[in-house]
Structure formats: structure tokens, C-alpha cells
Amino acid sequence: MKHQTKDFRSLGDFGSLTSLPPIEIVPQDRRTLAMRVTPAGIQVLIPADLNADSPRVQAFIEAGLQKLQTSEVWETSEVSAEDLKALVSTWSERIGVQIKRVQIRAMRNKWASCSTNGTLTLSADLVQLPSDLVDYVICHELVHLRVPAHGKGFRALMGCHIPDWEDRQLRLARWTASTGKQKR
Ligand SMILES: [Zn+2]
Numbered sequence: 001m002k003h004q005t006k007d008f009r010s011l012g013d014f015g016s017l018t019s020l021p022p023i024e025i026v027p028q029d030r031r032t033l034a035m036r037v038t039p040a041g042i043q044v045l046i047p048a049d050l051n052a053d054s055p056r057v058q059a060f061i062e063a064g065l066q067k068l069q070t071s072e073v074w075e076t077s078e079v080s081a082e083d084l085k086a087l088v089s090t091w092s093e094r095i096g097v098q099i100k101r102v103q104i105r106a107m108r109n110k111w112a113s114c115s116t117n118g119t120l121t122l123s124a125d126l127v128q129l130p131s132d133l134v135d136y137v138i139c140h141e142l143v144h145l146r147v148p149a150h151g152k153g154f155r156a157l158m159g160c161h162i163p164d165w166e167d168r169q170l171r172l173a174r175w176t177a178s179t180g181k182q183k184r
Contacts, residue, residue, distance in 0.1 A: 022041050022042070023041065023042045023043075023044055023061065024040075024041055024042065024043050024044070025044050025046060025052040025057070026043055026044065026045050026046070027046055027047070027048040027050070027052075028045050028046070028047070028048060029047075029048055030045060030046075030047050030048075031047055031083070032047070032079055032080070032083060032131065033045065033046050033047075033050075033056070033057065033060045034130065034131060035060070035061070035064040036130075042065075044057070044060070044061055044064070079126065079127045079129070079131055079134050080127065081104050081124075081127065084102070084104060084122055084126060084127070084134070084138075085102050085104075087134065087135065087138050088102050088120060088122075088138055088142075091135070091138050091139050091142050091161075092142055094161060095139070095142045095143060095145075095146065095157075095161065096146075097142050097145040097146060098118055099114075099118055099119075099120050099142070100117065100118035100119060101118065101119045101120070102119075102120050102121075102122065103119065103120070103121050103122070104121075104122045104123075104124050104126075105121065105122075105123075105124055106123070106124050106125075107121065107122075107123035107124070107125075107183070108183075109183055110123060110183055111123050111125070111126060111137045111172075111183050112126070112137050112138065112140075112141040113141070114141050114142070114144060114145060120141060120142075122137075122138070123183070125183075128179075129172070129175065130171075130175075132168060133168055133171060133172050133175065135162065135168075136162060136165055136168040136169065136172060137172070139158065139161050139162055139165070140158065140165075140169075143157050143158055143161070
């Protein structure tokens with residue numbers, strides 16, 4: 001698979017971004033788009049069957065560059081509501097818990113919550129998060145169905161499923177702060 005390097009200036013007028021390094025488009029075996037800043041420049045990961053010049057990719061890059069410009073976000077991805085529901089079934093199977101219903105809606109103070117009757121509520125803002133942080137949020141919430149508080153048992157179980165969960169927790173806190181939201 002060949003990597004294409006794009007001159008970001010051809011993507012539109014980004015003002016002060018003219019000093020940014022070039023953007024590398026990396027086709028991968030994946031379903032969603034992601035963008036990350038690396039020491040070598042900006043990488044945009046796209047599904048292998050998507051054309052780099054397609055409107056979906058171009059719109060994602062434009063939105064991503066603006067996010068990078070206006071906050072400390074250095075990583076962004078595209079996760080759909082459908083992806084969120086698929087992730088919930090994957091994670092509930094892994095953790096061994098039953099979710100009866102998943103709802104996605106605006107949540108002011110939380111990324112997710114789970115009721116004792118098995119309804120998982122996810123913040124609609126999750127679709128803006130890098131996908132590994134989405135995994136963290138969903139896993140965290142589902143682990144609570146087995147261990148309610150954040151004690152030793154919780155930490156051990158999180159570590160089993162996501163070894164770098166503490167790092168992700170920190171990144172999520174930074175991401176949340178950089179967007180001016182107050183969520184936990
Ligand atoms: Zn928690």
C-alpha cells in the first residue's frame with residue numbers, strides 16, 4: 001500500500017497552520033478515519049478502500065486541522081454511533097456482562113453511565129474522541145457492572161483488559177480539559 005504525502009496548503013486556507021509539517025495519508029485495514037500528530041508530521045489513517053481525495057477524507061482532515069489549531073488535541077478520530085454500539089457488544093462479551101440497551105445522547109457531565117437495569121448511556125461527544133479513548137470509556141463503564149467503586153478490584157480488572165488504561169485515563173482528562181468540557 002503506498003503512502004501519499006499531501007501538501008496541506010492544498011486543503012484550504014488554514015492561516016497560521018502554514019508552518020505545520022506535511023500530512024501523510026496512510027491507508028490501513030480499518031473502518032474509521034483517525035488523525036494523529038507524530039514527530040515526523042501529521043498522519044491521517046484511512047480505510048484502505050477510501051480515496052484520499054474523497055469528500056469524507058477531505059472533510060475529516062479539515063475538521064481535524066481546525067481541532068488541532070484551536071485546542072491541545074493532538075489526536076482525533078471518526079467513530080460513528082453504529083461503531084459505538086458494536087464496541088459495547090465487543091466489550092460486554094470480553095468483560096462478561098449483559099447490556100440490555102445502549103442509548104447515545106447529550107450528556108453534560110459524563111462520558112457514560114450505566115444503570116443497574118442494564119441500560120448503558122453514552123455521551124454523544126464520544127464520537128469526537130480518539131478511538132482508543134472510546135474503548136477506555138466503554139470498558140471503564142462496563143467494568144463497573146462487576147466492580148462498582150474505583151478500588152483495587154476495579155484497577156486490576158481494568159489492567160486485565162486495557163494494560164495502559166491509566167495512561168488513557170490521563171489523556172482523556174487532558175482531552176476533556178482542552179475542549180473546555182467538564183466530564184468525568
Ligand atoms: Zn468509574
